[in-house]
Amino acid sequence: MTVQPRALSFRNLRMVYYPVVSQRRIILFRILGIGLALILIGIFLAIIGHSPLKLSAAVIKAAVGSSYGIQQALILATPIILTGIGVSVCMRMGVWNVGAEGQLYLGAFFATIVGLNLKTPTLPGLLLMFLAGAIGGMLWALIPALLKAYADVNEIIPTLLLNFVAVLLVRQVVVGSMRDMSLGELFASHKITYQLPKLFGAYLHVGILIAVVVAILVWLLLKYSLWGYEVRIIGGNRRAAEFAGMNVFSQIFSVFLISGAIAGVAGMIEVAGTAHRLSAAISPGYGYLGLIAAVLASNSPIGIIIVGILYATLLNAGIVLQTQGLSTHFVLVITGSILLFATVSEMVAHYRIISTVEEAEPCETLPEEAVESVISTTLQASAERITEDEAMGEKVHG
Amino acid sequence: MVEIIVGAIALAIDAGAVILIAAFGELLGERSGIFNMGLEGTMAMGAVAAFITVTNVPNPYVGLAAAILTGVIFGSIMGFSVVALKANQVISGLALGFVGTGLARHIGAPYAGMLLTARFVKLNISGLSDLPVVGRIFFNHDPVVYFTYLILPVAISFLLYHTRHGINLRACGENPAAADSTGVPIQRIRFLYACVGGAFAAAAGAYLVLAFAPTWAEGVTGGRGWIAVALVIFSQWRPNILVLGSLLFGITTSLGFVGQIQGWGAYSNILAMFPYISTIILLAIPGFLVRTGRRKAGTFPAGLGVPFFRENSG
Helix, strand or coil: CCCCCCCCCHHHEEEEECCCCCHHHHHHHHHHHHHHHHHHHHHHHHHCCCCHHHHHHHHHHHHHCCHHHHHHHHHHHHHHHHHHHHHHHHHHCCCCCCCHHHHHHHHHHHHHHHHHHCCCCHHHHHHHHHHHHHHHHHHHHHHHHHHHHHHCCCCHHHHHHHHHHHHHHHHHHHHCCCECHHHCCCCCECCCCCCCCEEECCCEECHHHHHHHHHHHHHHHHHHCHHHHHHHHHHHCHHHHHHCCCCHHHHHHHHHHHHHHHHHHHHHHHHHHHCCCCCCCCCCCHHHHHHHHHHHCCCCHHHHHHHHHHHHHHHHHHHHHHHCCCCCHHHHHHHHHHHHHHHHHHHHCCEEEEECCCCCCCCCCCCHHHHHHHHHHHHHHHHHHHHHHHHHHHHHHC | CHHHHHHHHHHHHHHHHHHHHHHHHHHHHHHCCCCCCCHHHHHHHHHHHHHHHHHHCCCHHHHHHHHHHHHHHHHHHHHHHHHHCCCCHHHHHHHHHHHHHHHHHHHHHHHCCCECCCCCCCCCCCCCCCCCCHHHHHCCCCHHHHHHHHHHHHHHHHHHHHCHHHHHHHHHHHCHHHHHHCCCCHHHHHHHHHHHHHHHHHHHHHHHHHHHCCECCCCCCCCHHHHHHHHHHHCCCCHHHHHHHHHHHHHHHHHHHHHHHCCCHHHHHHHHHHHHHHHHHHHHHHHHHHHCCCCCCCCCCCCCCCCCCCHHHC
């Protein structure tokens, strides 16, 4: 009888799920997943007839090859970081705010109303616009908070649908009462005279500094304040927090309002620093990119800043991609794939392949095959015993 | 005036059908425990697949088939991610939604503004279609509308409530551990309904371009996928209420068109908000009824969005 080599046999290998794995392993798998996503996108690009190498060279050159590229990337990163931080406040409490996009639009809208109607010196004007932006975002975030608190509506759908409403609202005012007729075919508001001061270079304004300061403030609040403690506990285990006497009801409002205010500030920075006019095209989906950044960074503020800058580079590259014959929407495909692969690979990190024939790694649950082999040997043993008994009986009685 | 109202109701029925097809797929998926947030992307992919197919092969049914195939592919990616690997359903769904929307816009860009020549034709039922008011409202639609309103609800209700498979399906969504202990193949059923959900969503997208709005425009789905998800929650996971919700949505959509006929074009953006705002209000109704004590809480499938681990079920 020939002995089959069993170690290489596929059927003896088994994927076992480990509920707890090290953070390092998760991060490693996440990076591998993102790499795999990029490779697959490269293959896809090659299939539809673009050279991925040439494209990525163009992207890198545009992004870091010039001062203009770096400035542009940091300007684009500002709203992504801010909305990401906003979303992460909600996510810390286990609440999904998919509506950062709409809150950004409302912030921009409110800031524009203030900016167009004030006649004060620059600094107070900017401060009032800042406040107006925050209030606009808050008001928009108040709607899903009210629905969640008073009618038990899951926040995902209302926050998302309100994005469409916000864009339509802004489109309505820029084709209607706010329209600057001198622009002709373009629908946008009049130019806002208040402008955020420049940081360095000809384009980069202080918006990125505001974003970093907000990120630090949120981090400090979450880590060291009573409010942050309650938010984190409710996010970890809502029922335990309720039993401990925490007011979950009011915290639903607090996280939504803070989240909305931060997204609204992002909108204010867009109109006061970058676009200088309100239009329906003020955001190419910053709110969604912020959400992705928050998820990929596991709500860590530093992570959000890093992912935000990376995404801004990618978005900036989208403009390059356009000159290479790819639409800007392709950025959405890339970001979406990265998110999917990062999520999936995080789960893959929880699995290990173990062999059930060689000495298996100790784990909480016995692999099915091992159980089966134990059962079969037991059965065999008892069957042998029975035949032995029968043989014995025959001997005795015979 | 009568003419406008009749036209609006007929349009409401068509607009509702788009949502209803996608929502039925989502309903089946959610009943089995899969919360697919990527409906919008799958719908866009279905629309673009149907559009491109029909521009090359002028037959709407071939386009529908191509869309369904695309939907199954997207559904199986979703299924692989959340059923086989048990990844987070919300993130996976959102990510697939982004990929689908972006890819559809990218692929569809060269077709922008093109008009489809082959589309679903309105049935002309002799005698009935020519009736003055009733004929315009009820007997002047394409076959897909009749299939969606008359056959699908009955078929899905029958499947869910009167077959063994339906019981297994609902058990997967309610209590997967208990279902597993009686030998129901949880993972297989959930994977199947992730694909079915994708197929329905893509079919809805196909119907959108093959009958409702036969030109290709960027963002042709316009959030209808999200509205479908919302309506499933509004219906409290019951097929008959889903039909009602879709009709209500259809009416709010047609209000926008009525407004444009009436010359309120300056406020077209405000009119376009109606479907979203009314969906949000609809969404609040069940919870509000529960809170005021007019209805019992909870037809929410208890296992919805929770990955099933046999190891954890004890």
